[in-house]
Amino acid sequence: MIQTxxxxxxxxxxxxxxxxxxxxxDSFSDQKSLSFQIGYQKNIGVSxxxxxxxxxxxxxxxxxxxxxxxxxxxxYSEGMQLIAKxxxxxxxxxxxxIAIEFNLLGEQGAIELGKGLACLNNLLDLSVVIRSFNDxxxxxxxxxxxxxxxxxxxxxxxxxxxxxxxxxxxxxSLFQSISKLKNLKTFQIQIGNDNRIMIEGALAxxxxxxxxxxxxxxxxIICDNDIQFEGAQGIAKGIQENKIxxxxxxxxxxxxxxxxGFQSICEGIMHNKQLTYLQIKIGFSNQIHFSQIIYLCQxxxxxxxxxxxxxxxxFDDDEEEEEEEEEEDIKxxxxxIQLLNQLIDLxxxxxxxxxxxxxxxxxx
Numbered sequence: 001m002i003q004t005x006x007x008x009x010x011x012x013x014x015x016x017x018x019x020x021x022x023x024x025x026d027s028f029s030d031q032k033s034l035s036f037q038i039g040y041q042k043n044i045g046v047s048x049x050x051x052x053x054x055x056x057x058x059x060x061x062x063x064x065x066x067x068x069x070x071x072x073x074x075x076y077s078e079g080m081q082l083i084a085k086x087x088x089x090x091x092x093x094x095x096x097x098i099a100i101e102f103n104l105l106g107e108q109g110a111i112e113l114g115k116g117l118a119c120l121n122n123l124l125d126l127s128v129v130i131r132s133f134n135d136x137x138x139x140x141x142x143x144x145x146x147x148x149x150x151x152x153x154x155x156x157x158x159x160x161x162x163x164x165x166x167x168x169x170x171x172x173s174l175f176q177s178i179s180k181l182k183n184l185k186t187f188q189i190q191i192g193n194d195n196r197i198m199i200e201g202a203l204a205x206x207x208x209x210x211x212x213x214x215x216x217x218x219x220x221i222i223c224d225n226d227i228q229f230e231g232a233q234g235i236a237k238g239i240q241e242n243k244i245x246x247x248x249x250x251x252x253x254x255x256x257x258x259x260x261g262f263q264s265i266c267e268g269i270m271h272n273k274q275l276t277y278l279q280i281k282i283g284f285s286n287q288i289h290f291s292q293i294i295y296l297c298q299x300x301x302x303x304x305x306x307x308x309x310x311x312x313x314x315f316d317d318d319e320e321e322e323e324e325e326e327e328e329d330i331k332x333x334x335x336x337i338q339l340l341n342q343l344i345d346l347x348x349x350x351x352x353x354x355x356x357x358x359x360x361x362x363x364x
Contacts, residue, residue: 001058008055011048012036033064041072049079056086064095071102071131077109084116093120099129110140114147123151127158136161138170145177155185162192171201179211187212188219195225202231209238216244221251223283232261236268245272253283262288263295270299278303279310290315 015038034056038044044052056065067083069075075083080100087093098113105113110130117126128144130136136144141161148157157178166174171191178187189205191197197205202222209215220235227235232252239248250265257265262282269278282288293313300309 004054005058007051008058011044011051011055015039015042029058030061031059032062034059034062035064035066035068037068038070038073040070042070043072043074044079045074046076046079046082048073049075049082053082053086056083057089060089061092062090063092065090065093066097068097068099069101069103073103075100075103075105075109077104077106077112079103080105080109081112084112087116088119090120092122094122095125096120096123097127097129099127099131100134101131102133105130105134105136105140107135107137107140107143109134110136111143114143114145117144117147118150120151121153123154125156126151126154129158129160130162130164131160132163134164136164136166136170138165138167138173140164141166141170142173145174148174149177149180151181153183154181155183157181157184157186158188158190160188160190160192161195162190163194166191166195166197168196168198168200171195171197172204175201175204175208179208182212183214184212185214186217187215188221190219190221191223191225192221193224197222197225197227199226199228199231199234201225202227203234206231206234206236206238209235210241213242214244215242217247218242218245219249221249222253222255223251224254224285227252227255227257227261229256229258229261229264231255232257233264236261236264238268239265240268240271242272244274246274247277248272248275249277249279251281251283252286253281254285256285256287257282258287259289259292262286262292266296266299270302273302274305275303276305276307278306278308281312282314283312284314286314288313288315 015036038048042048096117113128117123117128120126126148141164148159159174159178178189191201202225205220205222209218218239222235232255235250239245239250248269250269252265255261265280265282269275269280292315296311296313300306
């Protein structure tokens, strides 16, 4: 046991990010919190993961654990399996953060991570971050979801997946699993580029929101997944049905949601009159016309409880159409400016102007 601990301590010491781990074996079993990071290009390999796994198994009373594995450590699925194995010994964990950058987990690595998570029945707060190019694909997302659905006591969940091609099938299964976590109050979901969840994945995400009746804080970031207006409508429906949501951050970039999708988002937000914090970012490649800001402003006027408002819109106006209808566009823009001024007046009347962060918009 002493030798195992010493190897564990030596490995983390070499990475120069030991956090709160003691240098001696005295009372290590009583330690409640542990955070460590393996930096970029350390190449710890599967053998290093074995040392981490053996070491973590000794900390049976841990309540909070943070593991951050930066790119270039070559842990592969075998290394993830070893680290996940250690979670079976940490039954007292209430908070877990695990972040994995470019380390080629593969499908099996994500499946093994799901198995490890499934045993942590006391978890209240979980963050799973799988960054670029771990190639977990749809099967990995499904396996991860199978593990997550067992964590029925979770109140706070963050899931970030980028550049992993989880696809429609993987995203549908993942979101269906998360929808079973009825005690969630805070949920952050970020599905980044090159995951290709498409319309079906976005619809499943909207249904997930519908199932999470206790959500008070929601952050939804979907970038470059081509969810189109049907997917945006599904997400909007999930938001609209929530009756207790207080904080909402919604980011949709490069998803081709078009005007139908944007209007659905506006309508979904409009029904959340209890919102105190609202951040919306509708980025490029969504085919949103400047005139749509009129509809947004009309919807925002119903949110009388807003304390902080942050809106960032990028419009994809058609240049040829602008040339043909220049006079009409000028009238529309003047109308938009008038509505913006009305909205600012409304915020002033509500005594919220000091916390108002503004409407930022641009033509690209």
